[in-house]
Amino acid sequence: MGTPLSATSQRRIRVLLVRQDLELLAADLLRAAEGGVAADRTHAYIRSRLLLVAAGASGEEWLQLRNVARRAGTVYRETSDVLHSNRAFGDVPEVLVTEWEEVVATLRAAVAEKLQPMSAEGIEQ
Amino acid sequence: MASVPPTAVGSTRVLSPVTYAELIDLVQDQVGRSYAPTLDARRRLLALVQEMASEHEPDTAGLLEGRTWRIASVAISGLGGVGTLLPGRLDLEPVAGLLVVRGPNGSGKTSIAKALEVSLRGDQAVADEAVGDLWATALLAEGAPSAEIEVVLASGAARLTIRSELGDATGSRCAAEIADADGVRQVELGRAWKDAVQASRSCYSYARLQARLQKPLDLQEFLLELLVLGPVWQEVRDELERRSERAADAARQLTKAKGQASAAERSMNERFRADPRRPRPLPDIEWPTSWDVDIDAWMDGNGLVDHAEISSVAVADDLEERAEQLRARLAQAERELSAAETHLDSPHLARTAHHLDALAGDDAIPDGECPLCGSHVDWRTHARDVVRGVDAWRTNARAVEEAVGAADSWNDQVLRPLFGSDVPGGPESAARELAAAVRADGTRAHSRAHQAARALLAAMSGGAHREWLATLRASSDAAAEWRRARVEVATAFVVSWREHQKAARDADSWTKASATLDDIQVELRQRRQDDVTSGMRTAVAAMLPEAQIEITRIKHEGKVKQRRGVQVAMTIGGVPATLGMLSSGQRNALLLAPLTMLGTTNAFGFLVVDDPIHALDTTRVDRVAAELARLASTQQVLVFTHDPRLEEHLRARIPDVGVIAVERDPATQEVTWVRHRTPWEALLAEAETFKSDSMADKWRATASVESIVTGLCRNALDGAIRHALITHAVRRGKDVADALDELGDQPTRKRIKHVVTLAGGPGVLRRTEACRDSHLDRWNSGTHGDGTAGLDLQTEIRAARRACTELTNFSW
Numbered sequence: 027m028g029t030p031l032s033a034t035s036q037r038r039i040r041v042l043l044v045r046q047d048l049e050l051l052a053a054d055l056l057r058a059a060e061g062g063v064a065a066d067r068t069h070a071y072i073r074s075r076l077l078l079v080a081a082g083a084s085g086e087e088w089l090q091l092r093n094v095a096r097r098a099g100t101v102y103r104e105t106s107d108v109l110h111s112n113r114a115f116g117d118v119p120e121v122l123v124t125e126w127e128e129v130v131a132t133l134r135a136a137v138a139e140k141l142q143p144m145s146a147e148g149i150e151q
Numbered sequence: 152m153a154s155v156p157p158t159a160v161g162s163t164r165v166l167s168p169v170t171y172a173e174l175i176d177l178v179q180d181q182v183g184r185s186y187a188p189t190l191d192a193r194r195r196l197l198a199l200v201q202e203m204a205s206e207h208e209p210d211t212a213g214l215l216e217g218r219t220w221r222i223a224s225v226a227i228s229g230l231g232g233v234g235t236l237l238p239g240r241l242d243l244e245p246v247a248g249l250l251v252v253r254g255p256n257g258s259g260k261t262s263i264a265k266a267l268e269v270s271l272r273g274d275q276a277v278a279d280e281a282v283g284d285l286w287a288t289a290l291l292a293e294g295a296p297s298a299e300i301e302v303v304l305a306s307g308a309a310r311l312t313i314r315s316e317l318g319d320a321t322g323s324r325c326a327a328e329i330a331d332a333d334g335v336r337q338v339e340l341g342r343a344w345k346d347a348v349q350a351s352r353s354c355y356s357y358a359r360l361q362a363r364l365q366k367p368l369d370l371q372e373f374l375l376e377l378l379v380l381g382p383v384w385q386e387v388r389d390e391l392e393r394r395s396e397r398a399a400d401a402a403r404q405l406t407k408a409k410g411q412a413s414a415a416e417r418s419m420n421e422r423f424r425a426d427p428r429r430p431r432p433l434p435d436i437e438w439p440t441s442w443d444v445d446i447d448a449w450m451d452g453n454g455l456v457d458h459a460e461i462s463s464v465a466v467a468d469d470l471e472e473r474a475e476q477l478r479a480r481l482a483q484a485e486r487e488l489s490a491a492e493t494h495l496d497s498p499h500l501a502r503t504a505h506h507l508d509a510l511a512g513d514d515a516i517p518d519g520e521c522p523l524c525g526s527h528v529d530w531r532t533h534a535r536d537v538v539r540g541v542d543a544w545r546t547n548a549r550a551v552e553e554a555v556g557a558a559d560s561w562n563d564q565v566l567r568p569l570f571g572s573d574v575p576g577g578p579e580s581a582a583r584e585l586a587a588a589v590r591a592d593g594t595r596a597h598s599r600a601h602q603a604a605r606a607l608l609a610a611m612s613g614g615a616h617r618e619w620l621a622t623l624r625a626s627s628d629a630a631a632e633w634r635r636a637r638v639e640v641a642t643a644f645v646v647s648w649r650e651h652q653k654a655a656r657d658a659d660s661w662t663k664a665s666a667t668l669d670d671i672q673v674e675l676r677q678r679r680q681d682d683v684t685s686g687m688r689t690a691v692a693a694m695l696p697e698a699q700i701e702i703t704r705i706k707h708e709g710k711v712k713q714r715r716g717v718q719v720a721m722t723i724g725g726v727p728a729t730l731g732m733l734s735s736g737q738r739n740a741l742l743l744a745p746l747t748m749l750g751t752t753n754a755f756g757f758l759v760v761d762d763p764i765h766a767l768d769t770t771r772v773d774r775v776a777a778e779l780a781r782l783a784s785t786q787q788v789l790v791f792t793h794d795p796r797l798e799e800h801l802r803a804r805i806p807d808v809g810v811i812a813v814e815r816d817p818a819t820q821e822v823t824w825v826r827h828r829t830p831w832e833a834l835l836a837e838a839e840t841f842k843s844d845s846m847a848d849k850w851r852a853t854a855s856v857e858s859i860v861t862g863l864c865r866n867a868l869d870g871a872i873r874h875a876l877i878t879h880a881v882r883r884g885k886d887v888a889d890a891l892d893e894l895g896d897q898p899t900r901k902r903i904k905h906v907v908t909l910a911g912g913p914g915v916l917r918r919t920e921a922c923r924d925s926h927l928d929r930w931n932s933g934t935h936g937d938g939t940a941g942l943d944l945q946t947e948i949r950a951a952r953r954a955c956t957e958l959t960n961f962s963w
Contacts, residue, residue, distance in 0.1 A: 056848075059855035074844035077837075080862065081855035084934050088862055093806060100803035119770050121696030 037123050038108070044126045045105040048098055051130070051137050052076050058141050069106075073099035079136050091136055098133045101126045168350040168381020169675065171204035177671050192663030199394070199664070200387055207383070212329065212338035215347050219756035220304040220311065221245035221787040222267065223881050229295030230269075230317070231262030234820025241811070241824055244877045245305040245887055247756070249783035249805055251798045252791045252824075254813035259822035260791040261358065263813070264761035267789075268354040270302040270313045271755075273325040273340040290317060292820055306754075307886040308332065313340065330884055346382050351755040352745065357762045360742055374705055375717040377683045377745055380675055391668055395661035401654035402442065408647035409438050415640045423633040429574060429622070430629030433637055438644075442656040446648050454634070455641045465631075466624040467565060471611070477561055478608035481554035485605075488547035488596055491540065507534035551596035558604040559589045566611075574626055576619035581607040680706055690744030694774045695737055699724040736766050743775060746782070757787035764797050776800035807833045807870065829874065831867035831955040835948055838863035842944045852941075854933075860944045861933030864951035865899055868922060868930075871955035872902050879909050879963040900927060910961060922954040 031039070049067045052075035056065040059078050076098050080091035105126065108118050178200055182193045226240040227233045241263070243250060254260050291298050297318035304311040309331035316324045327338045360373070416436055423430055436453050439446075450456050467473070507523075511534040516522050521530035562582050570579045585607050588600035595601065610616065688702045704720035721728050733741060743763055760779065764772045776797060782788050783805065790797065801808050807830035815822045828836070838860045845856040873891065880890035894902055903923045910916050926947060933942075 056850055059853040060850055061853075065850075068848070071844040071848040074841045074848070077841055077859050078855050081858035082935065084862075088934065089866070092862075092866075096806040097803060119697040122770060122773065 033120075037118050037120065040123050040127065041105050041108050041118060044123070044130055045102065045109065047130045047134070048072060048076070048102045048105075051098075051133055052078075054137055054141060055079055069102075072102050076102070076133070079133065079140060082140075094129075094133055094136055097129050101129045168346075168379075169384045170381075171200065171207055171383055174200050174383065174387060174671075175204060177675075178667070181667050181671065189663050189667065192660045193667050195657070195660050196391070196664035196667050199391060203387060203390060207343070207386075212341070212344075214311065214329070214338065214340070214344050215754040218306040218309070218754045220306045220754055221247075221756050221887075222759075222789065223303040223305040223310065224301075225263065225267060225270075225303075226299075226301040227263060227266045228299050229292045230266050230298035230300060231290065231292060232257060232259040232815060232820070233262045233266070233822045234292045234295065235822070236263075237821055237823045240301075242878075242881070243787070243789070244809070244874070245787060245881060246877060246891070247783065247785055247787055248809070249779065249788045249790065249801060250809040250811065251801060252789060252811045252813060253795070253798055253827070254793065254815070256793050257817075258793075258813045258815045260793070260813055261356070261761055262822075264354070264356060264759050264789075264791050266298075266300045267302060267759050268356075269317065270300045270315045270325075271348045271354070272345060273313070273315070273327070305881060305887060306756075307888065308884060310884055311338075347754055350381055351753040353753075353755040353757055354759045355743075355746055355761065355763065357739070357742070357765045373742070374683075374687075374719060375707075377687075378676065378679050378705070378707055378717065380672070380679065384672075384675075388668065388672075391661070391665055395658070395665050398654045398658035398661045401651035402658040404651045405442060405647055405655045408644045408651075412436075412640050412644035413438055415643075416637065419633070419636050419640055423629065423636070426629050426633075428625040428629035430626050430633050431571070433630070433633055436637065436641060442652050442658075446645060446652065450641065450645065453641070455638050455645075466569060466620060466627050470565065470620060471617075473561060473565070474608060474611040477554065477558045478612050481551065481558060481605060481608060484547060484550035484554045485596075488544065488551050491544035491547045507537055511535050511538070548596040551601060552594050555589075555594035555596075555598075555601050555604040558608055559585055559594060559600065562586060562604075562607060566607075569623055574619060574623045576616065576622070578607055578610040578616055581610050676707060680704075687741075687744050690778075691741060693778065694740035694744060694771060696774070697770070698737060700728075700733075700737065736768060736771060739766050740771050740774070743778075746778065756785075757789065758782060759789045759791075761791045762793070763790065764792060764794050769796060772796045773800045776804060780804040806837075807831075829870075829955075829959065831870040831874070831951075831959075834863045834867040834870060835952050835955070838867070838944075838948050838951075842948070857933045857942050857944065858935075861930040861942075861947055864926070864947050865930040865934055867951050867955055868919075869899055869902065871958040872899075872906050875906050875958040875961065875963060876909070882963050899923075899931070903927075906958065909963075916954075916957055916961065918950075918957040919954040922950050926950050 049069060049072060052072045053065045053067045055078040056075050057063060059081065073095075076095040077092065079095050080088050083091050104122075175197070178193065178197045182190070182197055185193045222243050223245045224240050224242045227236050228239075236259075252260055252263065297316055300313075300315045300317075302313045302315075304313070309329060311327060311329050313325065313327045325340060327340050329336060329338050413436075420433075420435070424432060433454070436455070437449075439449060447456075510516060510522055511531050518529075518531055520527055523530070562585050566578075566582050567586070570577055570582070581603065585600060585603040588598070588603045592598045592600055594604075684702060684705045687705060691700055691702055699722075701722050702719065703722060704718065706718045706720070708718050719730055721730070723732060730738075730741075746758070746760065746763070763779070764775050767775065772794070777800075779788055779790060780801060790801070792798065798808070798810060809830060810827040811824050812827040813822055813824045841863070842851075842856070842860055845851045845853075850856065873894070876890045876894065877887055879885070880887045893905065897905070900923060903919055907913060907916050907920060913920065929942065929947070
């Protein structure tokens with residue numbers, strides 16, 4: 027048994043998971059956009075890739091999804107700053123990590139809804 | 152200005168001041184729950200509140216009721232750091248949403264925020280308020296003799312223009328003008344307006360707050376203000392206390408007057424009771440025990456009026472003389488009666504005499520022989536002598552009877568009242584005998600009454616009762632003096648009564664009314680304390696999430712009417728703590744907390760926040776941004792900041808937040824403002840980025856890219872149309888909300904048609920129409936995921952930008 031992780035370390039790991047989740051979701055969106063071709067998890071265009079969640083939507087849904095994508099993009103940048111210690115976040119507060127996780131959850135739900143018809147058509151295969 | 156959808160973050164607590172209408176409802180509720188002892192007092196309180204409500208300076212200009220003012224524009228010159236504003240007028244979208252005014256320190260942001268507050272208040276008090284000497288800011292720009300501010304507010308189709316001129320030498324002048332469906336007219340920003348501005352807390356300045364809060368006690372005072380029930384409450388409280396005090400003072404005056412009169416009466420009574428003239432004692436005055444009696448009836452009942460008949464002796468000056476006259480009259484009548492009786496021999500012959508008189512007058516009877524006895528005498532002459540004697544007797548007997556009657560009357564009216572006094576020695580038994588005899592047998596001569604009258608008058612004419620009469624006479628004078636003194640004593644009290652009784656009568660009622668107001672205040676204060684505690688707890692948890700600070704109780708200290716301070720119970724990490732333990736950053740976050748409790752029910756649908764993130768770390772900046780974004784869902788929020796972090800965090804929540812950048816030239820004091828990026832510009836910039844990224848990321852070929860880019864183009868065009876409609880409505884004095892409602896859920900094509908019509912018809916907005924004709928179908932298709940691969944997205948973005956620019960720059 028090793029030393030249990032401190033709350034601070036646990037939160038940093040959760041921040042890392044948030045970042046990874048966003049990269050995976052961005053890759054999923056790109057893969058869907060490109061018709062099922064495997065996409066890498068490059069972090070260079072994550073914010074633009076996330077915007078793909080709004081593709082094909084219209085009206086209020088388009089606006090809502092675009093805002094979800096923008097918020098997720100901002101969270102991605104925030105996690106980057108935390109993990110690279112670019113900002114003096116120090117011990118990143120629980121409330122922020124929780125909020126970021128909620129943003130990821132919202133995005134995941136939107137992506138799942140978007141990809142569902144594609145999965146049914148066997149695009150994944 | 153970007154609009155944002157409402158979020159569920161936080162809770163809005165309305166800490167608005169109590170209004171007259173609410174207070175009337177509260178008192179009416181108390182009246183409904185009253186029983187007899189308090190009903191009158193509560194009705195009185197209700198009448199007072201209603202009276203004050205009717206006298207309260209009404210919102211005569213109709214500036215508050217049913218209005219939701221938002222800021223449409225502001226123009227400033229000569230104020231603080233702003234010598235001149237370029238362009239001269241800063242136009243804002245008077246709708247709910249968020250606008251960031253950013254600029255480095257000293258760029259004039261605070262001066263613009265201050266100008267808004269000064270103008271809203273209608274005076275320059277805000278400039279001098281709670282700012283220490285050291286940090287006192289100059290009101291006027293360097294070298295400017297005066298400052299001018301013009302703020303235009305919009306509510307529906309109404310426009311309120313407030314022009315303020317501030318000068319060191321001339322003081323401040325403010326003029327307001329409203330333009331609505333009834334035309335344009337000057338209006339007075341009266342007290343109702345200023346109270347509403349004060350209560351709305353629509354302007355937040357960290358710098359001013361910081362200047363004000365130097366000690367933990369100041370922070371307590373700041374929290375106490377949240378518990379205050381407002382100016383209307385205080386007005387009613389003050390007026391009630393004034394009336395209550397006036398009534399109590401009147402009651403005190405009356406009690407004092409009664410006490411003094413009562414003491415004077417006691418002293419007077421002692422003096423007269425010891426008077427050797429032995430005046431007949433007067434009854435003690437029964438002083439009123441409540442202030443509700445009829446004073447005239449009271450005076451009457453206590454013999455304190457001039458015409459009052461107090462049974463007292465009054466010895467006539469001619470009493471002895473009159474007694475002697477009566478005695479002489481009776482004696483004379485008796486003497487004459489006695490003579491008549493002698494002549495007649497017998498009083499019993501009267502009837503016979505009458506018969507004789509009749510016979511003597513009968514010529515038919517012969518003279519020679521007496522018809523009674525048959526003797527031969529001169530019977531006719533003799534009979535006539537007898538008859539004359541009987542007549543004389545009858546006359547004298549009547550004179551005696553009348554003399555006795557006169558004696559009886561005198562006895563009854565003059566003499567017998569004298570026996571009511573405590574002075575002994577009078578002919579009381581003789582007088583009583585005369586009265587009794589008269590009642591029994593009448594006043595005939597030789598009757599018991601005749602004898603009693605003679606005895607009484609004889610007694611009175613003797614020397615036996617002279618001393619009694621002398622004593623009695625002296626006593627009578629003293630009694631009159633006593634009575635006069637008694638009236639004088641009472642008069643002082645009655646004068647005070649007539650002056651104070653009406654108010655004093657209400658003292659008890661006002662006391663109970665005051666108690667009722669106390670009850671309501673306790674209830675309201677409890678509710679307010681609960682709200683403030685709950686609101687602050689939520690706000691502090693939102694602002695300082697990881698600090699484990701919990702506000703457990705914010706409570707008034709002191710009794711109901713006291714303003715002794717506020718108790719703040721709090722814990723840090725579960726351990727009891729005090730405000731003094733907060734770091735400066737935590738304290739600053741705490742000061743922002745009331746912002747999150749602002750209500751939206753007042754007439755001011757905007758919030759001006761100057762430098763809200765002073766000394767806050769990035770987490771706190773993020774939290775403040777979250778709260779401001781939440782507030783912007785229902786209010787027009789203007790945030791002035793030098794800190795790019797705030798803009799960044801706000802943009803994270805509201806992607807197309809409006810930004811105005813300000814710059815100041817210290818040499819010329821010119822403050823230049825530039826709309827840094829309109830919402831449509833942000834969208835098109837985003838489209839450019841997306842397009843470039845997709846090319847760089849090598850997924851440019853997907854239809855999704857087209858979908859996103861054309862979606863952003865169409866969204867940008869819709870945003871520009873919205874902006875155009877707002878500008879058109881503001882400039883044409885129309886209701887902005889109505890103008891936006893006209894768009895409804897219409898598709899972009901119809902929106903373009905609508906805006907083209909507003910611009911004057913086809914051919915005016917050529918680029919917008921070109922967009923509609925050449926691009927809109929593709930944008931719509933792309934938006935719905937039916938994009939055309941290989942589309943020149945740069946051309947699409949350029950077309951959108953041209954149309955949006957045209958709509959923005961058009962002279963609406």
